[in-house]
Amino acid sequence: MHPQQPTTFAVAVALLLAALIPAGFTRPLAAGVLGYENRQIPKQVALIVEDRRVIASNTRLGRMDPVLLEADEVIETTAEAEAVLLVITNHRLLGYGPVIGWRMLAREPGEPVESVVAADFAAFVTTGARYLNFNAANGIWAAEARSSR
Numbered sequence: 001m002h003p004q005q006p007t008t009f010a011v012a013v014a015l016l017l018a019a020l021i022p023a024g025f026t027r028p029l030a031a032g033v034l035g036y037e038n039r040q041i042p043k044q045v046a047l048i049v050e051d052r053r054v055i056a057s058n059t060r061l062g063r064m065d066p067v068l069l070e071a072d073e074v075i076e077t078t079a080e081a082e083a084v085l086l087v088i089t090n091h092r093l094l095g096y097g098p099v100i101g102w103r104m105l106a107r108e109p110g111e112p113v114e115s116v117v118a119a120d121f122a123a124f125v126t127t128g129a130r131y132l133n134f135n136a137a138n139g140i141w142a143a144e145a146r147s148s149r
Helices: 008-020 029-033
Strands: 045-049 053-058 063-068 075-080 085-089 092-097 101-106 113-119 122-127 130-135 140-145
Touching (some): 045 075, 045 085, 085 122, 092 130
Antiparallel strands (some): 045 053, 053 063, 075 085, 113 122, 122 130
């Protein structure tokens, strides 16, 4: 029996692996090759809080984007990261992304806020009733009801 000749595909895969493994590509290719790890996001937004409004200072697009607060609206907490702003009032949650602007999500009556975290383009909020996240790149709020404890 004669040994089979390797296919062109098998030779290409072997050459690719021979080149990548010594170069340190032993982690999943998507993470290293596509640049998803150790990504540095430049500071693009800053929050300015005034008496009856909040302003997003947007250095990415070189503008200021204000939101007026309602007469009985009170800011409870804020969070800020490189590319996301979050303002939580007694009435609503306001998320801001440098390209999409302000996006609002109504707050449930009496809903207590337990934790707030902002990083990169994302904001995460835990309330007594829900888990919430905001994606500042596309302006989408997501909510999931918490199970009863």
